[in-house]
Amino acid sequence: MYPRKLIAVMLCCLNPACKNPSHPDDTNFCSNCGTPLLLLRNRYHPIKLIGAGGFGRTYLAEDIDKLNEKCVIKQFARQTRGTYALKKAKDLFEQEARQLQKLGEYPQIPRLLAYFEDNSCLYMVQEFIDGENLLSELKQEGIFGEQKIRDLLQDLLNILQIVHEHKIVHRDIKPDNIVRRSSDRKLVLIDFGASKQLMTTVMPEHGTAIGSMGYVPMEQIEAGEAYPASDLYSLGATCFHLLSGILPWEAWKREGYSWVKCWRKYLQQPLSQELGLFIDKLLRQNYKQRYQSAEIALQELIKLPLNSSQPGEFFFSGNQPYLSQESSQESVTRTLEPSYVNSNSINSNSINSNSINSNSINSNSINPNSISSPSLQPGIPTREIISPSNFQSMLSSSLLEAPAAVSTSNNLPSLHSLALPKQSSKVKQGLTVVGIFILLSLGIYGIWSKNKETSPSVQKAETSLSSTVPSEEIVLVKTLTGHDSRIKSMVISPDSETLISASTDNTIHIWHIPTGKLEKKIANRNSHVRSIAISPDGNTLVSAHDDNKIDIWYLPTGKLVTSLNGHNSDIFSVIISEDGRTLASGSENDIKVWELATGKLQTTLKGHFAPLKSIALSPDGQTIVSASANKIKVWDLSTGELKTTIPQEAGIYSLAIAPDSRTLISVDFNGHVHRWKLKTGVLKHTLADRRDTVLSVFISQDGNTLVTGGPNNQIKIRNLRTGDLRTISTDHPDDVKSVAIAPDGKTLISGNKDETIKIWRIP
Structure with a gap:
């Protein structure tokens, strides 16, 4: 680290143990812990703490070498003791960073800007995505309709196809990790568990969260295993949340793992049978029974009819879901509170770390005490703190039968047809041409009928x-x-x-x-x-x-x-x-x-x-x-x-x-x-x-x-x-x-x- 330059904004303390990291620009030392307030590598200026957990923190920052362009800094504090363990952790971090650098070439994944070690901490600097996450969108605009979910699935499956091809499993897909970019309205997948491989050498403290409960499949909860199909489960749980406005964890607490068989009863509007069955397969309890790749799932999604005239066999039709509309809205509001880090993936930027509405930045908006000492209340968490003592009892009560199986529909529009609503003028021109063609065809058929020509054989x-x-x-x-x-x-x-x-x-x-x-x-x-x-x-x-x-x-x-x-x-x-x-x-x-x-x-x-x-x-x-x-x-x-x-x-x-x-x-x-x-x-x-x-x-x-x-x-x-x-x-x-x-x-x-x-x- 180097002496900081004078910048007329807030400056954050980079001590991962500091409980009050935010300070005005005229402060040289942290008033809480005494740590010098410095720029990182004499370039990156941390201005706001936006996430924290057992392995470090995530900061919104500015890159002073790029005209104060915003970026995101992920900090991984040393949690291991011993030279070998630390070296192994560092090697794995660098390996994962290289993978993310490749992923960052894809426009709907944040770019990796830098990774390095400084003052016994590992750092990763990523592109900042200016936009709102889907959890915020859910709160502001209400539950998603079917077409919006289909568009989301197509975007996310395309992204996951790239991710999985690079042998990376995200492990923490949920609405607040999906951002609608302001500039082009494209969806961007953020909060990659860059240090998930660190779990081989770096173990969390007891009681640290092991995933975003409700979104995490059984294999990830029970054994810490993750596969491409694990991400697909999380994607299905995300669809449920956005369709219903209800946290999957709330349904889990009510139904146990069998919520994946009866999730339709929480919906407040009809859903086509085909899309419902598609989501069913995403939510299978046994990961081997889900789609085994994003590519296969995307192929099946494309086959679904664009507009089903018949709603699904299971949909909300009078029986009140577990949470009323009022309580559902309350749940959506609560989920905007700070959530805690998934220690399986060490996502220290768990609160939209790559995405913040730049107009709403408030350096005083985070309570560091609540970050270091979380207390969970019923119905609130997007992530639940689980200790060995209470996890086993919760798991035993939730191990239920597998969800209903899936039969995918096969009325198959093409990828082009899925994009038709965005090209209405071209569609109208195309329909006009088709209409003329039909009229000509009818005329030819009339002449054919009049002359009573015999029909030819199969060509x-x-x-x-x-x-x-x-x-x-x-x-x-x-x-x-x-x-x-x-x-x-x-x-x-x-x-x-x-x-x-x-x-x-x-x-x-x-x-x-x-x-x-x-x-x-x-x-x-x-x-x-x-x-x-x-x-x-x-x-x-x-x-x-x-x-x-x-x-x-x-x-x-x-x-x-x-x-x-x-x-x-x-x-x-x-x-x-x-x-x-x-x-x-x-x-x-x-x-x-x-x-x-x-x-x-x-x-x-x-x-x-x-x-x-x-x-x-x-x-x-x-x-x-x-x-x-x-x-x-x-x-x-x-x-x-x-x-x-x-x-x-x-x-x-x-x-x-x-x-x-x-x-x-x-x-x-x-x-x-x-x-x-x-x-x-x-x-x-x-x-x-x-x-x-x-x-x-x-x-x-x-x-x-x-x-x-x-x-x-x-x-x-x-x-x-x-x-x-x-x-x-x-x-x-x-x-x-x-x-x-x-x-x-x-x-x-x-x-x-x-x-x-x-x-x-x-x-």
């Missing part, structure tokens, strides 16, 4: 079907109601008499197709049913659940025969072979093959690094096909050998194999229906008849008819021999999530997000 790759057959011959027979949530999966019995439907309302319904009567309703436990399959003899039903289990039912009685365990994450798809001997199930990134009669696990196939979306078994029993976000894999069922991998430009949502076992059908998020040679993986045709996601696909037993369902309430029926296309407007108010054709070829079933099932008669 080769990347061409569209050019003929459309009117759908008046396809008649709606019945609309079935009874489920309380969206339809996830449907199967039809071999005799074409029985329909089985599965829903996220945790039930399976068994219907008589000719009469539309609900014959049975079965449910085993409180878990969403993700997929169902029926055996060729019609006696066995298999259901996959979001609690990682498979149930096997005797269909004539609706009785549960057994449950299969073995998956470690949600099961997305189940299918039974044509001979009724083999059951296959697909989860996050593996496929399990079972002997259906005994429930014995035969093999596990691994090779996907993104969640599986669909699996299919060839009718000849030789091949199993699996699809994830960007790959299709073809396996030999008998040996488990990977035969071929087919890269994809867009994520695959569903698969089907033709009865001849020679053709594979895949549908993707861009609306393409691909036909592949199953044996070689060579593309035969691409049917690009829509620009929206295709959500479901089904091939008739004779192999001649292909049915797809998707957005815009439409079902498309193709004749694979002639290329003829029929389009049905279903009158469903939302997307068609599931389609099936009865074995007799005379009945088409469609299931929807609006909880209804429609039965159609095909001539």
